[in-house]
Structure formats: structure tokens, C-alpha cells
Amino acid sequence: MSTTARPDPLATFESLDPATYAFTRRAWVDAPPAHVYQLVGDVSSISRWSPNATDAAYDHEAGPRAGAWFSGRNRKDGREWTTRSQVVRADPAVAFGFVVGGAENGIVRWDWTFHPQGRGTIVRQSWQLLRLDPALGTTRTDLDDLRRYMADSVEVTLASMAQYFAGDCGTE
Secondary structure, eight states, rough: OOOOOOOOOOOOOOOGGGSSSSEEEEEEEESHHHHHHHHHHHHGGGGGTTTSEEEEEEEETTTTTTTTTEEEEEETTEEEEEEEEEEEEEETEEEEEEETTTTOOOOOOEEEEEEEETEEEEEEEEEEEEEEOOOGGHHHHHHHHHHHHHHHHHHHHOOOOOOHHHHTGGOO
């Protein structure tokens, strides 16, 4: 007989630990890190690959640098909404990261890292829930489903990005 407790799928919202809602996925793309970074750092490019992000643009006179803000349009399950995000890391050819909601009180952190491998780049994309918010779900099951959905979305994004570069589109 096992005495291991199973997590309660209906655990109270306040008892959930946002740190447990994170993942990293990776893919190899046929382009050098500097080129991949340039396209990822240009947030308007994300709609080329992401099944959820339909549009993104930096604020006037902002760009891929720490502290810069941008707005992004997203969709999921027939709903659309706009987010405000702040760049928290912008190291050309190395890493790019932003926090939805801003560095001070953000809800989700997205990070991209770029590591040279052969003639291309290993791209790692990470997602981490920073704090609980009822807009994302109110039970463990809701948040497990969200993490799974976002992981699937990232896998599609990375596969689309790899295909984009393999088709010489990345040399535009």
C-alpha cells in the first residue's frame, strides 16, 4: 500500500506554488545566434511562428533593450487580448527575456537563449509563472492545463522557427 499523497486537483488557489509552473523547450535552427536573436528581439516577428501571438510591437522609440516595453496581441480558445510586457534581458546573440506585466509585478516570464551548435543555434525558450492570478486559472487543474497548453504552443513555435530558417526565410 502506497502512502504517497496525490496532489489535490482542486487545491485552494492560495496554496498553489507558482514556481512549479515552468518549463523549457529547445530546438536547433539553421542560423547563427546573432541572426536568431535579431528576429526574436524584434518582437513583431513572433507572429511568424507562434500559434497564439498574433501581433506585437515596441512602444514608440523603444527596441530590444532591458527596460523597453511592448504590447502583444494574443489568442486562445476563441478569445483575444492584449498584454503589456517589459524586456528584462537583451544580450545580443545570447539571450532575450521579457515579463508580461512588467518586471515589478509581472505574471509570466519568457526567456530565449541562443547557443551556437555547428552552423546553427540551439534555441531554448522558457516559460515561468511568477505569481498566481485568477485570470490564468483558479485551481491546480487549471494551471496544469495552462502549463501543458503553453508547452505545446512553445513546441509549435520552435518547430515553426526551425522550419522558417531551414527554408532560407531567415536570410531576408
